[in-house]
Amino acid sequence: MKKTLLLFALLISGLGFAQSLNDYQYIIVPAKFEWLKEENKFNLNALTKMMFEKQGFQVFYPTDKLPDELALDRCKSLYANVENESNLLTTALTITINTCDGKNVFTSLKGKSKEKTYQKAYYEALREASQSVKQINYKYSGKSTVAVKQSAPVAAGQQAATPVTVNNDNALFAQPIANGYQLVDSTPMIVLKIYKTSQQDSYTAVSENKNGVVFKRGNDWIFEYYQNDKLVSEKLNIKF
Template structure:
């Protein structure tokens, strides 16, 4: 009973205080900050070095190079972004950190009166980083996969019947390919399961997903967000992954990625 009370207290504290950037170990920084149209003046490198100095692990651009803790559960990663907030005579930036649900968990502003863009923006970012505490991860989440643990005691009759029903349902379900690698003959992709309702296809060496798949109400049919911003549908067919890719004339072409 005491253990349950302690657990409930911990859960309540988490809800009250929320998550902090320092709770994370892994940080993902984009290759280029989007709001700096032509030149980001090395801010990506500035931020990378500053966060490493605060004991964060900055992830490389290629997903296949990520540690398993980050690759297997995107909620172990905090996403960093620097926004250009400059005015006519002042270099200003906004430093944001977002969780895996794209919720901003920290926003910090920095400014500098130094007129030189590279030096001034770097100085503004340095000020914004003052609010970022050193990494002190409290909990690394497990891989987003469902596992079944054998019971330590004999199951009840009801539990046995439920297990038998579940086993029958699984036996009659359409098999889904468990291959982690797919290809259409031109592009090689890796399937990364985010959770039971979501997975991504990613090119080797790229941090940008080729496509993000989310479950729909229909079995083995997915809502797909493509890298170009378009949304379409995808589905399993004979163990392969199929994407209906929209074309400029309003038609759709069928892209088939075979399991390797």
């Protein structure tokens, strides 16, 4: 009876998640979970990747070669994780899905196991947690909820947009993160996260209220983004 009620609650709550999940084609799975010391320890990352592939997502590790549209805009992807909530008696894992800005859009029911060996316990707990993902009935809608405007490549006979130029003299200190850097001011507060693309000195950029690109022009670092339908070209003082 208790299990039936939990599944019913999951189905009801899943209706709210499904629409936003269906608007994303891609999902990125970490190559290493923070609570494990090695990449793909116990094959858990590969199993998590496979689980999402079976549901119909196009799944990548952060270090994989990404589709061009995703390499240029990481916010076109969801980000999955497996969180360890185990205690001395029980192994417990939860699957979470977030957007690029860290907003949680899905949390599975907790998968549990009483197995004594780590590998068997993790497998059982992950398998149980993955049942929640199956209940979503994911199907890509063919559209994206991400309304990020970026300057498109200039075609023949087409003029480039004229940006509003801004100088930002505040020092931003680059701290390495997975596949890029977080830019921190002197507060310290994270101002911007930038992610590597296939082009040297070119990054996709994400902040709380701005998405765009950061690239090097001569000796200057430029952050370009749209604000109120106007292209802004902001010169940044980045300290690598």
